[in-house]
Amino acid sequence: MPTGRPREFDTERALELATSLFWQKGYEGTSLSDLTETLGITRPSLYAAFGNKEALFRLVLQRYEAKAGAYRTKALKAPTALEVARQLLEGAAELHGDKANPVGCLGVHGALACSDEAAMIRRDMSAHRIAGEAAIRRRLTRAKAEGDLPPNASPSDLARYLSVVIYGMAVQSVGGASHAELRRVAAIALSQWPKSAR
Amino acid sequence: MPTGRPREFDTERALELATSLFWQKGYEGTSLSDLTETLGITRPSLYAAFGNKEALFRLVLQRYEAKAGAYRTKALKAPTALEVARQLLEGAAELHGDKANPVGCLGVHGALACSDEAAMIRRDMSAHRIAGEAAIRRRLTRAKAEGDLPPNASPSDLARYLSVVIYGMAVQSVGGASHAELRRVAAIALSQWPKSAR
DNA sequence: ATCGTTCTATATCGATCGGTATATTAGTCT
């Protein structure tokens, strides 16, 4: 099985740059010209390496979730419901307040993606968001069973509340909210958290 | 001054339909073909009546703010800070949970607008959001002066928190959150609103 | 009836969109 001419660019580095682009501008806002210009490769090279724009976006999405979503999976392992909520909110503040990251949120951008041709992407992103919220809900359901939330607390409502605040922080970061400002938002949001009976 | 041939379509009705379109799909996601098809008029008619796509969008934005933003100005007139917050959050739940309205939020869509050519729109929408948050902050500053918020409360942080929750509800509504679900989010967001000393 | 004005309809503009056909270059394998 002959091997052929070796690739002249670093695919990992290219994915990094593509992630940054999609993160800033969303799926539809990022054109192939944006991509080839920033990645420093030609169109055919991009298509040979990644398939097409949609396939590239899905690869980027995986990287994004591994990087930006890491705090979520970690947060869900916290011992108490309050600590789960705290880590989720502060993680979001950290992510969106970090000047090293582009503003905004790939998930929110994708969820609100615009035209009809991106409907598939929009559905996928919607599914991702729902799955994320469901994971929080399951964790809070367990917390309630463990007596870690008051009996009248609703895990699904609390999970939805956390999701709302997290996505709202992403929108706010587009407007230039600082790390410190988002942390204070997280603190206020957390202060609404129901106290456990114990 | 001769008057010429009268317009054959209702501009008010056309603006209504355009508002609905932009609301659903955002500025960039709505193409001229979408517009002419839905409004039932031809391109030249649209340009003669409204200028161009950007000018049409600004007209639509005014209508949207008059309609969707009415609850905000009304809420700011409530007698207490708690009531202001309650009306803002429940108003957002009402707006985004109403099945008669398209999902999403014109403001959030615009804020996250994608490509470079819409940068002007994005800046404008960002300014709108900042102005909205500033109005809330001023109202809460007054409330604090009136002893309606505890001395350690931060009007700017609370205003930012309210904005975050409101925008988060808009994002959540894209995923299909119901009126009732959003109202429960609003209730949680309000559950520990800082109590005044009085 | 004719003129002036304004809206409407058709057809099209250049630019850009995502995506490729073709030919050349650079490498491994025998």
Add this chain to the structure above:
DNA sequence: AGACTAATATACCGATCGATATAGAACGAT
């Protein structure tokens, strides 16, 4: 060296983007 394979570069595809040129149609004024 020669054959085979894969990545590159150029140039281009049809479709769609926002926006218009042009010509005809419907009105008021005279």
